[in-house]
Amino acid sequence: MLAPERTWWKPMGRLEKTWLTVALVWCIFLTIMMPLWYFMGKQNVPTETYRTTPQQYAATVNDFVAKYQVGEENGIPIVAAPPGSDVYLRASAWQWYPILQLEKGKQYRLHVSSMDFAHGFSLQPVNINLEVLPGYDYVATITPTTTGEFTIVCNEYCFLGHHTMVGKIIVE
C-alpha cells in the first residue's frame, strides 16, 4: 500500500517458483482438455449454423410437421421423422413447436431457431442447454441414449411469460 523500496526486481523464491510451475502445468492441462474432448468425446457443442429468417424457418417447420405428423397433444402436433433425418423445433414466445418423437440410439439432425426473442433450449433432466436466436438455424446432431418423456424448458429470459414456455421430446 505504501511505496516499495526502489529495487523490488528480485529473483523469485523457491516456493514461488514451485507454485508457479505447478499452476502453469495445471493451466496447460485445462487448455488441452478442450481439444482432446473435441476429438475424442461424444458430447460436443454443435457449431453447424445457417442464416435464416423467421418466415423462412416457420415455413420449413410447417412442411416438416405436415410430412411427419403422427398425433397431437393439447393442440401441438407430435412429429416422428425417420432416424437420420432433419427434425425441426421452433421457439417463440412462449411455446416450443412441435413435440418431437425420436428413437433411442438413433441419430438426428435437430434444428432450432426462434421466431422472436432469444430463447434457451434446456432439455431436462438430460441437462443439455443451448442458446436459440432468431435469424440463426442452429443444427445439433444428437443421439438420445435414454428413453422416456423429456421436457424442454426455456432457460433464456424471454419476457414475462418466460417460465410458461415448456415443450416436450419423446424418446422410444
Place this chain on the structure above:
Amino acid sequence: MTALSPTFPWAKDAKDDYRACPVTTLKVDMHTERLIIANAVMAVVCLTLGGIAALLIALTRWQAIHLLDATWFYRLLTLHGIDMLVAWIVFFEMAGLHFGSTVLLNARHAAPKLAWLGFILMTVGGLMANFVVLFDTSSIVTFTAYVPMKAHPLFYLSYILFAVGALIAVITFFVNIVVAKREARFEGSMPLVVFGLMTAAILATYTLLQGAAAIVPAFFWSLGLMDLDPGIYRNFFWGFGHPAQQVNLAAMVAIWYALAQMTVGIRPLNEKFSRLAFILYLFFINLGSAHHLLVDPGLSFGWKAVNTSYAMYLAVLGSMMHAFSIPAAMEVALRAKGFRKGLFGWLRNGPWNEPGFGALVTSMILFGWVGGVTGVTIGTEQINMLAHNTLRLPGHFHATVVGGTTTAFMGFTYYVIPLIFRKELKLKKWAVWQPYVFGFGTLLVSLGMITSGLQGVSRRNWDISFAGVVPGTVDLTLAIFGIGALIAVTGGIMYITVVLTSILTGPRLEASNMLLVAGTNNPLLESTQLTDHQLEDKQNQPRGTLVLVFAFLVWFAVYYLTNWWLLGRTWFIR
C-alpha cells in the same frame, strides 16, 4: 503548502488543499475526500436498493415460499442486477480509484471538476435506470437486455450516461497519476495497491469503450433508427460484461493487498511476482467475452476454445499467483511476529476479531474455492452445455462478485469511515461478525444455487414447477439457497447499519489507530519495517500456505474432472 504550477489547463485553479492523516502519515486531498464520500454513499444506497430486491427475489425462487408474482419477480430481478453488479460495485470502485491515485501517492486530485461530472452522470444514469425499470413494464428485460427484446429508449440511455460518467472518473485516475509523477509526489515505482488499481482502470477503459459498442447501437435500434443482430449484440455486450468482471477482480485483489497490509502488516514477498500476476490480467483477461457465448449458434470451436481459455488460462494463472502470494505474505508477517508453531500456528493467531482480516479471509476463500473453481469449470467449452443459463451461473458469480468482491469492499469500508469520513466506527462488535455472517450466507446461497443448477433448474425463472422434471432433491437445495439468502441479507443489514450509525451519529473525530478492534499497533507502518532478513529467515517461510494452495488444487481438479464425467453420461451431441 506551496503553490504548484498547473500541469493541465483544467487544473489551473486547483489549490493544494489537503490534510495529513495521523494514522498513515499520508496526505489526504480534500477534493478526494469529498469525492470518496460521495461515491461511497451512492454505493451504499445502491447496495440497499439491490439488497431489498435480493431478499424479495430470493424468497420467490425459494419455491416453498414463492413470494412475488411473476412480473414483480422479473422487475426486481432486473433491478437487482443493475443496482448490485453495475451500481454498487462501480461506485465503490470509483471511490477506490480516487483514493488510490491521490492519497496513496501523497498527491493531489488534479481534475476534481471532471471527477464530479463523472459522478453526477453516474448518479443520474443509475437513478434513471431504476425509474425506467420500476415504471415501464416493457423495460423488464433483465440487465443484459438481449436484443430483440426491446426496452424503452431511456433504459439504454441510462446505461450510456452511467458508462460515460464512469469513463470520465477513470480518466481522472490516469490524470492524477501523471500529475503526481510529474510533480514528484512519490519516488520510484508506484505502490503495489495502486498498480493493481491501475490494472483495473486500464481494463475499465477498454471495457467501457466496448460497452459503448453494444449499448449505443441498442439505443438507436430502440428508437427504430437501425437494425441490430441478436448474435452480434450478445458478442458486444459480453465483450463489455465479462471484462467488467475482471475490473472487479483486479480491484478486489488490490483491496486484498491493502487489507492484508492494514491488518497484519504484510510486505509482498516478491513485488515482481505480484505485479506479473496483475499484468497477466491485463493481457489475457480481455479475451473472456466468449464465456457467455459458448453454446451460441454461429461460432466455431476454435474461436470459443481460444477465447474462453484466455489463451491458455494465463489469467487464471494470475489469480493462482495472487492466491499464493497474499496468504504467503500474511504467513511470513505473522511468523515474523513470533507465531511459528507448526504449519498453521500463524493462521490460528491471526487477528480474527479485526473486521478487515475477517473480510479478507472470507473473501479469499469464497472467491477462490467456490467462485474460481466453478467459474473455470463452467467456462470450459463443452462443460458449459451442462450449465448454460442454469442456476449454476448465478451460483458461480454470487461466490465471486458477492462473496469475493462485495465482502472485501465491505471490509474495506470499515477503515474508510475513520480515515476518510473521520468518524468513529460504531457497533464494532457487529463489524467484527458481519463478514462471517455475510460470507456464510453467501456460501449457502452459492452452494444452493449450484446444486440446484446441477439438477437442471434454470436461472431467471419465476416458477420451475411448470417444468415438472426436476427431482425432489431440488426442494432441499433451494431451501439451502433460501436460508442462505436470509443469512446473507442479515449480514447486509448489519453492514448498512454499522455504516449509517457511524457516519450519521457522533462528532467528527480524527482517527488515532489503524486497527479497529485488534489492538493499538499500526501494522501498516510496521510493514515497512519488515526486513529482508525476516523475509528470508528459514523459520518464516510460508510452508503452511504451500499446503493450502496444494489442497486447493486437489479440490479444483476433483470438481473439474467430475464435471467431465457428468458430461460423458449425457446424450451424444455434436
